[in-house]
Amino acid sequence: MSPIRASHYALLALMPALIAACSEPARDTYQGYIEGEFVNLASSQGGRLEKLDVARGQQVAADAPLFVLESADETAGVQQAARQLSAAEAQLADIRVGKRPQEIDVTRAQLVQAEANARKAALQLTRDEGQLRIGGIAQAQLDESRAQAEATAAQVRQLRSQLAVDALPSRSEQIRAQSAQVDAARAALAQAQWRLDQKTVAAPAAGLVYDTLFRRGEWVAAGNAVVRMLPPENVKVRFFVPQGVVGSIAPGRALTIRCDGCEAPVDARVTFISNEAEFTPPVIYSNENRAKLVFMIEARPTPADAPRLRPGQPVEVVLK
Template structure:
């Protein structure tokens, strides 16, 4: 009779422990919105408790210097592109026409010099002129012909684009200017910070007009997927739990149980309350377990709120 009574007491104790569930609390893993650039806060577009969608502008910093730097980089890019186009096109048409006119004049002079040389050669054979005059005529004809060849080559060169090495060097300048535009645009974009995911504004840490150092958070957000529950399971029970297992959460003021999924089980034990370890006190040995509710149910919980967790 005593054995049966003891067994009944043991069963009742286990049932009561299971009915009571495991105690824990809701926790939030906050997201802090900050800029990589320093500046004066000129726009704080959100307030505490506001629910934001992804892509919403949260705050903006003064950006006069960054805007000017972007304009300068764009003008520099335009200049390098124009220089590259100039190298690729060769000389302008009016400049080429000037050289062609000079070539036409030199051709006429060469023709005249050739005719004069022919007359002087005939006169020299007849004994009408001296050898020195013939030499002068021959030199003038050679010089005129050389000038024609020079101007012909100048016309050809004027119509050519820049040398391959010059074009490659200028193309590198264009690429560098384009990269400078990208950098300037990035710095300007950093002055306006938007949310990357939906969530609730938990707190704002600066006011408009205050100086914000680079990297300092301005807005503290809590996305629903970052809300979780931490509860503590006895050492005698933790072995039966696995990640992915379903549980339900109960809390004061909750209209219904909130389903959740175990996502983490600690590998390290802790004591609650702290005691000296002994085989007799193993019931005080607990493991921390985390469970995430669905995104739709997560806003029903608040960080720091006491909860009770049971197996589903």
């Protein structure tokens, strides 16, 4: 056999090994995919979607308005609770102050009039007693005069007692009871305001509006998500490593994410390592099936690099 033909056969024999070597992935390089932990934003109250401030694919800042539900009933509830609180506070202030000077003056004037009536009734009783002794009037007239005198005297005692009570401060029990009414009214107002605030939903953090699930004018039941967001810190990569490698990886280990169309690799760090194998053989472990065991690992890029990645995107992970 000629030397040229011998070298040709040798090269053909090495071809399968060369092809296998080229097809094998580089060491510490694994296939994975991007996943997003979406935030579904909803209201605890139901209502018609009145305003939708964002669109799919839009980047929004933290606290940016997302959507508004109709709130006529909740607005009326806040107004009603506010008026009830004002009434309770006014009544408490009135109890603490007690009677006003003008009210006391009215009672004093009534007492003066009652005292005059009592004196008049007492004089009439004295005259009727004298007339009865000389036979000038009947006994019935004297009894009427005596009853009138007693009634006017009782009215004088009542008004004097009323003036004494008006001068006293309100009882502490009344003040405590009315203070409790004020606290209850204040809590009712806070509850009504909370319900009203729930009709307006803002972004809890900056991120991507991944999708909008309702259109303006549609009825949204309580708890139904209207906007689905993806904050950059919720973007992660998932990849799988053999059981012989997982022991050498710890949380915090740096890695590089490569993807088709990416201008540059994206740096990330391991945040989670699964404690369970993704594949369990149906029989006892052997050297052959142990090689089939893989463990899932998650890593997260920095929030600045996360927008360069998309959920579902296949990537290549290179451990550092």
